[in-house]
Amino acid sequence: MMTDRANLHHLSHETVAALWAAAAPVELPLPGEPPCTLQIDPTAGTLHLRTAYQLPEPDVGRLRNVDFHAVVDGNDDVAEMVVRVKDGGLQTSYGFLAAIISQLQQGARPMAEAVATAVAQFRDLTMARSPLPIEREIGLLGELLFLEYCIAEFGPQAAVNAWHGPLAEEHDFAIGGVHVEVKSTVSDRRVHVIHGLDQLEPLAGVPLVLLSVQLTRSSPESGRTLPAVIAAVRELAGAQRGSLDVKLAILDWDDLEADLHDTPWAVRSAPLAYAIDEDFPAITSDRLQRAVPHLGQISDVSYRVDLTDRDPTALPLTFQNFTEWSQQ
Incomplete structure (x- = not known):
């Protein structure tokens, strides 16, 4: 017409x-x-x-x-x-x-x-549409799976407030008297990238645990996409939905890009925990200070750590059900 x-x-x-x-x-x-x-x-x-x-x-x-x-x-x-x-x-x-x-x-x-x-x-x-890089997608997915579990265990307010990863804090979670750094990988081996000299630096008197999560591409019947996990966590967050969305935005999550993240993921194997102690192979400021002159002039330090053949430690009691829950 x-x-x-x-x-x-x-x-x-x-x-x-x-x-x-x-x-x-x-x-x-x-x-x-x-x-x-x-x-x-x-x-x-x-x-x-x-x-x-x-x-x-x-x-x-x-x-x-x-x-x-x-x-x-x-x-x-x-x-x-x-x-x-x-x-x-x-x-x-x-x-x-x-x-x-x-x-x-x-x-x-x-x-x-x-x-x-x-x-x-x-x-x-x-504005141009682009999905999160795969490394950031699986990293965010691992943190959200743990957050989903923490909401069920501690309640929405405590769990969402404890998620420090988006806030550029040293560690991803501070909850239950423990700090937890969640690391996800799609590799057959438990190889994780550590960013910076502070990521595996425990705070004085506070236990620090690296939680290793192996993910694998799956089918819609047995796996979940990143948008599906976000939707589930948002529903569980209830009145904390606003605080949760702020943190997702800091991590560059945009609902308009949700359709670009259509890969279903599943937990490949039981998540394992590793206590960050004097025996753990971490590169930290404290350790380097003894050997590297003018350490403050070095920046952007990243390295990979392979934990496949390392004996894990037991998760703290408050998180021990996470392993079983994550594979349901």
């Missing part, structure tokens, strides 16, 4: 929603220079802005939900911006294209500049 007249800047949100709800494609010619048309296509779930083609082309290659095409319409070269409308995002998508048209017609900006300005205004719609 082609309307006789339309002015984008006079379209209310209600009008756009009504046209979308009609479930039929509609094209709206927009007065002004350069001439533009707005196409609403509910069947495809997209909005289209078409106008005269010009160089340089807008750079949208790394943007999510937004595409650019150069097309030929008769004898004319046409630039087409396409926005994919996600759940509940119709008005934001419409506003993004309205901002581009305003820059084109009222600001007399070239296409590339108009798009760049709109991108800055609507960054949440257009």
Whole structure:
């Protein structure tokens, strides 16, 4: 259907929603220079802005939900911006294209500049999507599995408050009179990466335990995805959901990227604990201070430790059920 007249800047949100709800494609010619048309296509779930083609082309290659095409319409070269409308995002998508048209017609900006300005205004719609690196995904998954267990054992407030990993503290958890550093791996061997000289440095008078969790790719029937674990922990957190979400955000978790984390994971073997004592192979500031001059001038220390052939220690009594719970 082609309307006789339309002015984008006079379209209310209600009008756009009504046209979308009609479930039929509609094209709206927009007065002004350069001439533009707005196409609403509910069947495809997209909005289209078409106008005269010009160089340089807008750079949208790394943007999510937004595409650019150069097309030929008769004898004319046409630039087409396409926005994919996600759940509940119709008005934001419409506003993004309205901002581009305003820059084109009222600001007399070239296409590339108009798009760049709109991108800055609507960054949440257009920013590039990318999943967490696999190392960070499995690291977060291991911590959340332990947090899920701690909520059941200690309650939501104590458990969420005890999760220090996102806060750049030395250790992941401080709960039950013990500090716990959770390390996850997908390797056949219990090889873990230690970041920095303080990660395995016990605080005076506080026991420190490294909890080794081996994960493996699984099936939907026997494993859980990272988003599924996050959903479960959020439900258990109850009134602590806000504090939990703040910590997830610090770790760069974004629900808009949830579909990119679709791998089901399962615990490969029983988690094992290792007491961080004088016999543990840890590189710490205290140990290096005795051997390395000017240690403060060294930064970004990371190393791998293979615990496969090392005898584990018993988990503290408050956590001993975690091994059995994690493999249910």
